[in-house]
């Protein structure tokens with residue numbers, strides 16, 4: 348049976364409560380100050396793969412949208428990450444974080460050493476958005492409903508526990524605090540308006556679940572490799588990719 352708008356929204360939010368990656372032990376370790384410097388570096392390197400692919404995902408989405416009003420609403424997402432003449436953009440802000448933790452930003456941007464599971468998970472998200480319905484593609488982005496809370500907690504936890512953390516290093520997250528809510532308000536309204544049958548509601552809910560799995564899988568990979576020490580062949584090894592002292 349088709350759910351009311353309110354009940355369907357509650358169902359989507361419940362998925363976040365149960366499955367969002369704020370519950371992952373790696374995040375607890377990171378935000379609680381328990382990560383070693385190399386674990387933080389591994390997170391910065393691997394998460395860059397996500398940053399790299401988000402604009403590809405949004406461009407793939409826009410290439411399929413025939414409604415100019417929807418493209419107009421969506422295109423700021425690409426600018427938020429890639430930047431404009433007046434906005435540095437999220438990708439460069441992420442590289443400031445790379446600098447702060449002592450990594451060579453060219454190494455990070457090269458995406459050499461990214462864990463295989465991270466690569467596969469992030470590529471699966473780009474493909475999903477390319478191949479599934481527009482409704483599923485927009486619904487998959489709704490994990491951002493839950494992101495401001497984790498970004499705020501991360502800013503607080505990193506500032507409290509790590510010497511590298513300062514306003515410049517964490518500027519990526521501070522910017523997302525204002526960028527994400529506008530995107531997600533639009534995306535949520537769009538999904539609630541377009542998921543007007545039980546089948547579409549199920550498809551949208553499953554898209555959101557899929558996306559929580561994309562996020563969770565990346566942190567599982569990080570934990571296995573760098574907390575438990577099973578680094579896959581070819582992945583970043585501590586000591587690699589460091590900035591020269593002058594640049595650090």
Ligand SMILES: O=C(O)c1cc(C(=O)O)c2c(n1)C(=O)C(=O)c1cc(C(=O)O)[nH]c1-2
Pocket residue numbers: 401487488489490491493494497498523562
């Ligand atoms: O740090 C995080 O936990 C987190 C999560 C997510 C997310 O939920 O997908 C995004 C971001 N950050 C983020 O910074 C971001 O720009 C972003 C874009 C998207 C998306 O699906 O389009 N998710 C996320």
